[in-house]
Amino acid sequence: MHWHFRDKLGLFLALDERLVLLQDEMKQRLCSEEDGSLPTMARAITTAIKDFEENPRRRRLLTIMLHRCEYVAEMAPALLRRRQADAEVRETLRQRFQEVAERGGLSPAWPPERAALFLYALVSGFLHEWLRGEADFTLSGEVSDAIRSFLDCVAARPGSGGEK
Incomplete structure (x- = not known):
């Protein structure tokens, strides 16, 4: 496959362009x-x-x-793509939490920006650990349970002043 590209950098950038990032899938x-x-x-x-x-x-x-990978200057487009995907999924999470808050479903202790940041950190942290190959948990099992537990924690409770 390498012979179709000018060099290893060309191969790397082509692979990066074809990779559907988890952030992109979550956002979609x-x-x-x-x-x-x-x-x-x-x-x-x-x-996702x-x-x-x-x-x-x-x-x-x-x-x-x-x-x-060590992201050297020539690989900047790939790093920029990842950073943009991170920012976009965090913003999508913030918007969703904002909508939930406007309907009274988010605890007043959790501003949408903070809830989005913590949820994103939870998902991305577990993803990085899982990709290292040494994790003794599954994304579809324990991580999915942790996501649901976190969302239960940020939900408004009856009588908390968060419900409308």
């Missing part, structure tokens, strides 16, 4: 849901990570991109 699933409730958010995110977990090709490519 979150945006396609009509119901912006916390259980719907949980389903969108856990479905389950699909990712079940695709060994994506796992190998993302492992290379995140754990086996």
Whole structure:
């Protein structure tokens, strides 16, 4: 396959362009849901990570991109793409949490920006650990449970002043 490219950098950038990032898939699933409730958010995110977990090709490519590359100047487009995907999925999460908050479904202790940051950190942290190959947990099992538990924690409780 390398012979179709000018050099290893060309191969790397071509692979990067074809890789569907987990952030992109999460964003797409979150945006396609009509119901912006916390259980719907949980389903969108856990479905995205389950699909990712079940695709060994994506796992190998993302492992290379995140754990086996030193991003030198020539690789800036790939790094920029990842940073943009991170920012976009965080913003999508913030918007969804904002919608939930406006309907009274988010605890007043969790501003949408903070809930989005913590949920993103939870998902991305577990993803990085899982990609290292030493994790004794599954994305579709324990990580999905952790996501649902987090969303339960940020939900408004009756009588907390968060419900309308």
